[in-house]
Amino acid sequence: MDPLDVIDRALAHHHHDGTRLMQILRETQEVLGWLAPETITRIAEGVGWPRAKVEATAAFYSFFHLRPRGDYCLLWSDNIVDQMAGSQALMQRLCEALWLEPGRLSEDGLAFVHTTSDIGMGDQGPALLVNYRTMTRMTPERVDAMAELIRNRAPLASWPAEWFRVEDNLRRTGPLLGEAFAPGTALSAAWARGPEAQLAEIAAAGLRGRGGAGFPTARKWQACRDAPLEAGQTRVVVCNADEGEPGTFKDRVLLNSYADLVFEGMTIAAFTIGARRGFVYLRGEYRYLLEALEATLQRRREQGLLGNGILGRDGFDFDIEIHLGAGAYVCGEESALIESLEGKPGRPRLRPPFPVTKGYLGQPTIVNNVETFACVCRIAEKGAAWFAAIGTAQSTGSKLLSVSGDVAHPGVYEYPFGVSVAEVLEAAGVRNCVQGVQVSGPSGTTLTGEELGRRLCFEDVPTAGALMVFDCTRDMFEVARNFAHFFAHESCGFCTPCRVGTQINARLMDKIAAGRGSQYDLQELPRLHRLLAGTAHCGLGHSAGNPIFETLTKFRPAYERRLKSSDFAPAFDLDAELSQARQMTGREDRAAHLVEE
Amino acid sequence: MSEETTFFLDGEPIPFTAGQTILQAAHAAGRYIPHLCWHPDYKPHGSCRLCTVSIGGRSVPACATQASEGLEVANRTPELDDARRMLLQMLFVEGNHFCPSCEKSGQCLLQATAYELGMMGPHFDHFYPNRPVDASHPDVLLDFNRCILCSLCEQASARDGKFVFVMGGRGMRGRKVIINSASGRLADTDFALTDRAANVCPVGVILKKRVGFSVPYGQRRYDRAPVSVAQAQEASRE
Ligand code: SF4
Ligand code: SF4
Ligand code: FES
Numbered sequence: 074m075d076p077l078d079v080i081d082r083a084l085a086h087h088h089h090d091g092t093r094l095m096q097i098l099r100e101t102q103e104v105l106g107w108l109a110p111e112t113i114t115r116i117a118e119g120v121g122w123p124r125a126k127v128e129a130t131a132a133f134y135s136f137f138h139l140r141p142r143g144d145y146c147l148l149w150s151d152n153i154v155d156q157m158a159g160s161q162a163l164m165q166r167l168c169e170a171l172w173l174e175p176g177r178l179s180e181d182g183l184a185f186v187h188t189t190s191d192i193g194m195g196d197q198g199p200a201l202l203v204n205y206r207t208m209t210r211m212t213p214e215r216v217d218a219m220a221e222l223i224r225n226r227a228p229l230a231s232w233p234a235e236w237f238r239v240e241d242n243l244r245r246t247g248p249l250l251g252e253a254f255a256p257g258t259a260l261s262a263a264w265a266r267g268p269e270a271q272l273a274e275i276a277a278a279g280l281r282g283r284g285g286a287g288f289p290t291a292r293k294w295q296a297c298r299d300a301p302l303e304a305g306q307t308r309v310v311v312c313n314a315d316e317g318e319p320g321t322f323k324d325r326v327l328l329n330s331y332a333d334l335v336f337e338g339m340t341i342a343a344f345t346i347g348a349r350r351g352f353v354y355l356r357g358e359y360r361y362l363l364e365a366l367e368a369t370l371q372r373r374r375e376q377g378l379l380g381n382g383i384l385g386r387d388g389f390d391f392d393i394e395i396h397l398g399a400g401a402y403v404c405g406e407e408s409a410l411i412e413s414l415e416g417k418p419g420r421p422r423l424r425p426p427f428p429v430t431k432g433y434l435g436q437p438t439i440v441n442n443v444e445t446f447a448c449v450c451r452i453a454e455k456g457a458a459w460f461a462a463i464g465t466a467q468s469t470g471s472k473l474l475s476v477s478g479d480v481a482h483p484g485v486y487e488y489p490f491g492v493s494v495a496e497v498l499e500a501a502g503v504r505n506c507v508q509g510v511q512v513s514g515p516s517g518t519t520l521t522g523e524e525l526g527r528r529l530c531f532e533d534v535p536t537a538g539a540l541m542v543f544d545c546t547r548d549m550f551e552v553a554r555n556f557a558h559f560f561a562h563e564s565c566g567f568c569t570p571c572r573v574g575t576q577i578n579a580r581l582m583d584k585i586a587a588g589r590g591s592q593y594d595l596q597e598l599p600r601l602h603r604l605l606a607g608t609a610h611c612g613l614g615h616s617a618g619n620p621i622f623e624t625l626t627k628f629r630p631a632y633e634r635r636l637k638s639s640d641f642a643p644a645f646d647l648d649a650e651l652s653q654a655r656q657m658t659g660r661e662d663r664a665a666h667l668v669e670e
Numbered sequence: 671m672s673e674e675t676t677f678f679l680d681g682e683p684i685p686f687t688a689g690q691t692i693l694q695a696a697h698a699a700g701r702y703i704p705h706l707c708w709h710p711d712y713k714p715h716g717s718c719r720l721c722t723v724s725i726g727g728r729s730v731p732a733c734a735t736q737a738s739e740g741l742e743v744a745n746r747t748p749e750l751d752d753a754r755r756m757l758l759q760m761l762f763v764e765g766n767h768f769c770p771s772c773e774k775s776g777q778c779l780l781q782a783t784a785y786e787l788g789m790m791g792p793h794f795d796h797f798y799p800n801r802p803v804d805a806s807h808p809d810v811l812l813d814f815n816r817c818i819l820c821s822l823c824e825q826a827s828a829r830d831g832k833f834v835f836v837m838g839g840r841g842m843r844g845r846k847v848i849i850n851s852a853s854g855r856l857a858d859t860d861f862a863l864t865d866r867a868a869n870v871c872p873v874g875v876i877l878k879k880r881v882g883f884s885v886p887y888g889q890r891r892y893d894r895a896p897v898s899v900a901q902a903q904e905a906s907r908e
Contacts, residue, residue, distance in 0.1 A: 133838060604756050
């Protein structure tokens with residue numbers, strides 16, 4: 074098809090609406106492969122935005138390409154757990170089979186191979202995205218077969234379906250997922266109660282947000298419900314399905330197999346706060362879920378559970394759109410997510426105003442985690458008392474935990490809050506002795522093998538729901554180094570401490586890894602951590618130093634055994650700097666080297 | 671009913687009117703809070719974090735935090751100035767700053783702030799990024815080696831109604847000022863020397879051609895007085 078037609082079709086599909094820019098860019102790129110300068114110009118004209126603004130959005134997201142990315146774009150998940158499962162060697166093998174270098178498009182424009190932060194498949198890696206379709210459980214044999222298919226330019230549709238299979242790996246269910254759910258029942262119960270009583274029910278249940286921070290859901294909703302509306306405005310319900318924290322994948326399971334619980338929870342939220350518009354912000358890595366989710370939404374419309382006159386009640390209007398992200402971890406931050414929903418780079422906003430009063434397009438907006446909405450649905454269905462009886466005093470209900478790494482049965486486990494780490498690990502089957510457990514991903518907490526008695530709840534170790542397990546054979550320094558690079562890659566670049574500080578962190582970790590570190594460098598790391606925690610603009614920057622600081626405190630020998638003994642060592646190696654000169658002069662004799670005394 | 675509204679900056683009372691930020695009010699009162707990305711004519715951006723002050727032990731950006739009655743704000747404490755020096759060092763190593771040969775030297779806010787805070791050296795390893803200059807425009811040179819990503823050019827150009835400069839990209843390598851043309855060159859935009867955006871850059875990125883060094887080193891804005899004094903004088907003239 075003519076590129077212009079592709080662009081114009083995407084523009085028309087989204088009514089030339091600039092706030093839908095992300096979807097316009099994605100739909101265009103899905104057909105054209107990349108976003109050429111002419112494409113950007115055309116889209117800018119189409120939405121009536123300055124060209125540079127469109128380019129700014131395209132340049133922000135990892136999954137938008139302003140340069141050609143070839144017919145096959147293969148992005149390997151670079152989560153530490155994928156690495157432990159052998160992703161780096163497999164990527165190398167693929168590059169060799171295709172005769173190319175990571176991060177560089179092949180000369181013939183055939184393929185591009187690189188890494189991407191994490192794709193939410195920690196329980197079935199090594200995993201990768203092939204033209205943004207998820208592939209799991211890679212093996213050397215699969216890599217070889219895949220290289221063959223690529224060389225023969227076989228279309229993705231003809232590749233073995235088995236390669237694209239994503240398992241739920243739901244290993245243990247509880248009050249949230251253990252029972253069947255009949256769509257509409259929870260919504261009817263909420264309707265019978267009325268909005269005020271429904272809000273009181275959520276408050277009485279003690280529900281706290283499942284995204285990690287644990288803010289009381291009812292308080293957020295109350296603030297939004299009380300926020301004044303200007304003419305033409307509505308309140309907005311946003312489901313944060315940007316599950317980007319490496320090691321977390323429970324929302325993937327909820328969206329795949331329990332979408333009704335989530336959508337119904339959103340609809341109850343809309344009824345409770347008086348919202349007419351809803352969004353699911355789905356991370357780009359979960360592109361493969363899009364069609365199924367759209368189908369579920371459509372079915373719910375047909376069942377009278379979405380759209381105008383929900384449950385046959387006049388004036389109960391609410392609908393949900395799915396907005397697909399494009400590879401930017403920072404969009405998990407609620408105000409960055411809202412910027413992204415408006416078609417802009419996902420940069421966290423200055424606050425106040427808070428989203429509950431001025432969120433999406435200046436309208437009062439609540440942003441809640443996928444799992445929070447599922448909980449809302451069950452609370453509406455079964456009542457606050459039932460919910461409040463589960464878990465602990467400060468952390469009611471149950472929690473979905475994504476368990477990955479060195480365990481026999483990686484997957485999703487549902488436990489009441491207050492469960493000990495040891496109990497979860499026992500169920501997941503620890504093979505070896507446990508050296509460390511990373512709770513809540515890179516921005517979370519590192520526990521040592523001695524701390525497994527600690528409990529997962531807001532009273533002790535709060536969690537967004539991820540446990541990455543490292544046995545005694547693992548190198549905790551390398552774990553922290555992976556996290557340092559993760560933050561350096563995902564910093565939005567807005568504020569100085571995070572933009573530069575995460576880079577310095579990553580460089581220092583590389584320097585230490587290369588055997589050039591000194592005590593001096595180890596002192597720098599906590600200094601940087603304090604600066605980031607104290608001056609960064611958003612939570613990403615505040616926590617970017619956490620994993621380094623925690624591993625440095627708890628696993629210091631892993632750092633120290635790599636140090637040169639001196640107090641200070643420069644990052645550069647004088648002799649190595651001469652290598653180009655040696656190459657040019659064809660010399661390799663002793664006098665051409667600087668030798669340390 | 672009292673009309674008096676004041677907060678306290680390092681113990682000194684600062685008057686303010688409702689809606690003013692801490693930095694706005696302090697600036698108007700001739701008190702200096704270090705800052706780079708804030709400019710009295712534009713909305714606070716909150717990106718440089720130089721203006722970080724402390725309220726009850728909590729760090730906040732003074733440029734984006736509303737003043738309120740009786741607030742006790744710590745500003746020039748040794749801890750805060752230490753953090754500021756580190757932020758300055760980060761900005762210096764992130765770009766390529768050759769002060770002795772820079773046309774902006776002596777009137778550059780970054781350089782002046784580094785002097786003000788007693789920054790003696792870069793401390794961190796230099797990044798030496800590769801940021802090409804754009805000399806395509808007949809009247810203006812763009813040298814992004816010195817860009818501190820403060821967004822003032824973006825805001826000024828939006829006011830001009832031209833959107834010549836837009837902040838885009840992500841992270842240390844990606845984040846940059848995007849020029850509003852398909853070629854990415856300034857010559858292919860409608861930028862003009864008379865634009866507000868031509869005069870707003872606090873460092874030496876947006877430079878007028880053919881007027882370089884017309885004021886000799888030694889007689890420039892921050893050569894005559896440190897930034898804290900110069901700004902207080904300017905504020906009292908406003
Ligand atoms: S802390 Fe990092 S992610 Fe957050 S605004 Fe600053 S640069 Fe962006
Ligand atoms: S060019 Fe100048 S004004 Fe624009 S962002 Fe960079 S430093 Fe700020
Ligand atoms: S002046 Fe406040 S962050 Fe830059």
